Amino acid sequence: MTRTECNAADMPSLARERASMPVDRVRGVVEAQYDFVWRTLRTLGLGGADAEDAAQQVMCVLARRIDDVEAGAERAFLFSTATHVASTWRRTARRHPEDASDDLDTRSAPAPSVEDLLDRRRAYEVLERVLQAMPVELRIVFVLYELEEMTTPAIAEVIGVPVGTIASRLRRARESFQAIVKRMQAVQRGRKEQP
């Protein structure tokens, strides 16, 4: 008899029903919020493989704390956890060769052409370079608003700052984003004009 069968046979039905509740909730939250966590971690500077591992870690934290997380507050909890995990990760984890995108200097790196950006990987790489060049407090608001399509009140709740602050940061974040993109494109134009 396998251990699976043992568990199914030995566990009283009532206990099984009760036990299934956190499993279902955790599974549902992970399914619904994994992309959000993964993108948040990438926004915070973790590269592809690190972002996946760190996202898994965030979800494990969620599972262990699931009974303490209020229904409806899962995203805020995950965001808070992701920021801490990313911070710890960047301090302690070894860097992988593929995670060096944030080391690129956007001040001198030319922007790829529009045709180049039709390659989704290329577009994502450029976006990451742009985001990493933004101040982190602006970057987070920018990503949550422009990419996650959250409302400013929702972002304010997640980050824990007033809505007015979010609106201000969003305005500055957009200015920063567009300035960086323009700078990269200017570098590209300058290089094209060189003989």
Added chain:
Amino acid sequence: MKDPPRLLEGSASEYERLLLRAGRADAPAEARQRAIVAATAALGTTGLAVGAATSLAAKSASGLSLKWLAVVSLVGVGAVVGAAAIESHGRASASGARSEPTILVQAAPTLGASPHVRGTTGVSPRASATDVPSPVAPAAPVAPALGSASGTEMPAPAISGAPLPPPASAPSDVRSELRDLEDARAALAAGQPARALSLLDAYAASHPHATMASEATVIRIEALVRAGDHPAAERLAASFLASQPQSPYAERVRSLVGASNP
């Protein structure tokens, strides 16, 4: 106060639109599946982990889910966590960028207070990433089996619509491993440890780059204990624990050899 239109819906240039659309891409689906398994395992109850893995396996006919389910039944406590670790390793190894497996349930950072956590002053997660060495004998270094082909995998398509790359190796390889380990486990359960050891030898010979080398080692240790070969079991357990002190199977291995030394 009304939110302003998002850049993608308003004033973004075509160049900026391409960037922003790329940023709305989803995470790799396999990574999400791994996280589901790891998170449900992190609930800390074997029964819960088994339930989660069973559900996953029922949802998908892929070798990935098949592996979760079978590993749980083969090894028991902690197996799902181990499986998650194996999957991490498989994914990473495929890229050649990382040479060691990653275990994702260990001790941890202490998080600050969160207004969304009831009755607590802080979050003290017990999960963190810890690198562990490669699996011990009898298996050869673990090779990738499932998972994305590259650790640098970009998210799902946002612009081109191209599908994610296929798994690094065929699910049939995993199924073959599972079948062999199930046979060994069944022999052990039937009170035939010598036959189990013979089947494990065949497994090692058939799968020189086994994905589930750690699981095979744990079963072998148990078979040696049941066969009465305590010195061999202890040697193998010591080797396993020395090379994988953070393995999710470590506690089980200790209990196996501890039980053999009354």
